[in-house]
Amino acid sequence: MQRFQILFRAFVRYFPRNFVSATLHSQGAITLNKPFLFSKISRRQPETRPVGIGYISTEIFLTSLGCRCQYSTNANEQNTQSKNIPTVDWKTLSFYSFHAFPNSFLHKTRELLLLKFGEMGIVGRIYIATEGINAQLSCPVEQLDELRKFCDQELKLENLEFNFSTIHVKAFRKLNVKIRNQIVSDGLEKGSYDLSNQPKHLSPEEWHTALSNAKTPIILIDMRNHYESEIGYFENSIRQDVDTFRDSIISMNKILEGKQNEDIYMYCTGGIRCSKAGAILLSNGFKSVYVLKGGITAYGRYITLNPSVTSLYKGRNFTFDKRLGEPITNDIVSQCHTCGEPCDTHTNCRNKTCNLLFIQCQECRKRLSRTCGSEFCLRLVKAWDEKFGRPSGFDDVKPGYQCVYDHVHRTRPKLVIERLGGASANVPSDLVEMLLEKNSNIKN
Numbered sequence: 301m302q303r304f305q306i307l308f309r310a311f312v313r314y315f316p317r318n319f320v321s322a323t324l325h326s327q328g329a330i331t332l333n334k335p336f337l338f339s340k341i342s343r344r345q346p347e348t349r350p351v352g353i354g355y356i357s358t359e360i361f362l363t364s365l366g367c368r369c370q371y372s373t374n375a376n377e378q379n380t381q382s383k384n385i386p387t388v389d390w391k392t393l394s395f396y397s398f399h400a401f402p403n404s405f406l407h408k409t410r411e412l413l414l415l416k417f418g419e420m421g422i423v424g425r426i427y428i429a430t431e432g433i434n435a436q437l438s439c440p441v442e443q444l445d446e447l448r449k450f451c452d453q454e455l456k457l458e459n460l461e462f463n464f465s466t467i468h469v470k471a472f473r474k475l476n477v478k479i480r481n482q483i484v485s486d487g488l489e490k491g492s493y494d495l496s497n498q499p500k501h502l503s504p505e506e507w508h509t510a511l512s513n514a515k516t517p518i519i520l521i522d523m524r525n526h527y528e529s530e531i532g533y534f535e536n537s538i539r540q541d542v543d544t545f546r547d548s549i550i551s552m553n554k555i556l557e558g559k560q561n562e563d564i565y566m567y568c569t570g571g572i573r574c575s576k577a578g579a580i581l582l583s584n585g586f587k588s589v590y591v592l593k594g595g596i597t598a599y600g601r602y603i604t605l606n607p608s609v610t611s612l613y614k615g616r617n618f619t620f621d622k623r624l625g626e627p628i629t630n631d632i633v634s635q636c637h638t639c640g641e642p643c644d645t646h647t648n649c650r651n652k653t654c655n656l657l658f659i660q661c662q663e664c665r666k667r668l669s670r671t672c673g674s675e676f677c678l679r680l681v682k683a684w685d686e687k688f689g690r691p692s693g694f695d696d697v698k699p700g701y702q703c704v705y706d707h708v709h710r711t712r713p714k715l716v717i718e719r720l721g722g723a724s725a726n727v728p729s730d731l732v733e734m735l736l737e738k739n740s741n742i743k744n
Contacts, residue, residue, distance in 0.1 A: 434483040471621035487546035499578025499589035504602035532615025636661040658713030699735035
């Protein structure tokens with residue numbers, strides 16, 4: 301039975317839930333609730349797909365693994381099964397640790413994380429490197445103790461602090477574990493700073509007190525990207541006009557030139573960027589560097605738990621998950637990029653060929669079908685809906701065409717929207733028809 305459980309987990313993990321719904325029974329029997337032919341599996345990355353599989357049915361695939369299949373064709377039975385699926389309470393959290401891992405540890409750890417976290421039902425994004433680990437997760441509440449136990453015993457990260465958000469949802473669709481050169485890419489030469497030379501980490505309460513009681517203006521630097529600080533920030537902070545952490549390090553060095561003896565305060569989303577930036581400063585002669593422990597996420601939790609405290613942070617905290625932000629206060633400090641009305645809701649263009657990240661109000665969202673408003677995106681989305689429909693839960697249009705923007709333009713919508721579509725204006729006029737034909741096998 302254990303062998304069948306392993307095969308079943310591998311099967312369900314390899315094929316997304318929207319392709320197949322299956323139930324494992326005793327003695328290796330599997331009920332397939334959605335039996336149909338898989339589309340071309342070879343679209344997956346070569347290193348992740350089974351060798352020799354082109355078109356294959358669920359029954360043939362499972363039978364080849366030694367499983368006995370039975371189909372559930374009763375619609376009422378399927379509905380009953382879906383209604384009986386227990387709801388999951390989620391906790392959205394993050395953690396990081398600058399912990400030296402040997403190279404030989406990384407691949408083994410990646411497989412272990414995929415296996416164990418998969419068994420626990422955890423979804424999210426994890427980066428591992430020789431300098432440490434960085435994770436943003438959504439974890440079922442009942443698995444939190446197991447998660448902590450795994451981090452303590454398997455990863456040897458004792459006393460690791462989980463940084464919980466204020467809004468708890470399933471913020472990720474699946475689990476991704478990637479091996480990187482760095483968990484936070486800084487663009488600096490290896491050995492140019494000492495990560496163990498950490499800045500002073502102030503708790504949210506200590507941070508609030510320090511900023512509130514400052515008698516003279518302090519140097520307060522926002523270490524996030526421009527699109528993050530656009531929707532929320534600490535008052536009187538220096539918000540850097542940068543696109544990446546690499547850029548923020550260059551900008552930070554220019555801002556702080558000649559200020560090695562002054563007190564420096566820094567903050568970011570969850571603390572990891574400031575931990576590294578602080579180590580860089582201290583390794584280059586700075587004397588006093590203070591960072592917000594747990595970042596804006598922890599400060600937001602502090603404000604939520606202490607309603608009598610007036611927040612020094614205004615607006616929303618941008619998050620790198622499907623929420624694209626969580627409110628810290630009700631202040632709206634940004635505008636819709638299309639019409640200019642007060643708005644702080646980020647979205648991505650519904651056309652994944654574009655995937656532009658921008659702020660859009662509800663009126664513009666409805667009027668432009670959640671696109672950036674470029675002629676190409678509007679034409680494609682409307683034609684797509686007419687041909688394939690718009691099933692609930694599958695809102696994005698994914699025509700299988702490479703994004704037309706580089707990273708800088710994708711996160712700087714004003715450069716694009718002000719030019720009525722920017723780079724997408726150069727897309728061939730017959731591309732919509734070509735993409736629709738390419739995806740003609742999609743069913744409503």
